[in-house]
Amino acid sequence: MRPKSVILGERLSLAAIILLVVLAALGWADTVAQAGVAIALIANGLLIGLFLLATLLTTRMASRVGLGLLVVMTVLNLIGFLYQVSVGALAEGLFGVLTAVQAAASLVAVVMLMRPNALAWYRAIAEVSDQ
Numbered sequence: 284m285r286p287k288s289v290i291l292g293e294r295l296s297l298a299a300i301i302l303l304v305v306l307a308a309l310g311w312a313d314t315v316a317q318a319g320v321a322i323a324l325i326a327n328g329l330l331i332g333l334f335l336l337a338t339l340l341t342t343r344m345a346s347r348v349g350l351g352l353l354v355v356m357t358v359l360n361l362i363g364f365l366y367q368v369s370v371g372a373l374a375e376g377l378f379g380v381l382t383a384v385q386a387a388a389s390l391v392a393v394v395m396l397m398r399p400n401a402l403a404w405y406r407a408i409a410e411v412s413d414q
Contacts, residue, residue: 285342286398286404287400288401292341292342293341293343295389295392295395296334296338296388296392296393297338299385300331300338303331303334303385304331306381307331309377311323314326333352334353334356336349338353340352341396342396345404345408345409350396350397353392353393357390360385360389364383367382
């Protein structure tokens with residue numbers, strides 16, 4: 284049985300992914316204007332797909348590779364968010380609020396997935412699969 288922190292981490296991570304989809308939809312016109320439809324599809328699809336893959340690998344298969352990928356992507360996301368804040372480039376209105384909420388949800392999800400009981404669960408699953 285998965286620990287509560289893993290379940291909560293999964294829910295928060297999936298909420299952050301849903302916010303990524305919403306942000307991609309809200310910013311679609313600007314992204315297409317800057318990079319074109321193909322690049323917008325690839326970039327948004329890759330980002331959302333990797334976050335989803337890492338979340339499911341971590342929370343359903345207790346994959347440390349998935350957890351590592353999720354941590355790296357979350358750190359990169361937070362660096363980008365903090366850079367936007369530092370230079371005053373964070374979007375105003377709903378888009379800016381959703382960006383902040385998405386970054387916070389991603390961070391809290393990773394914290395939940397790194398709690399001691401979650402790490403013990405990853406180790407236990409790895410031991411069972413090694414036998």
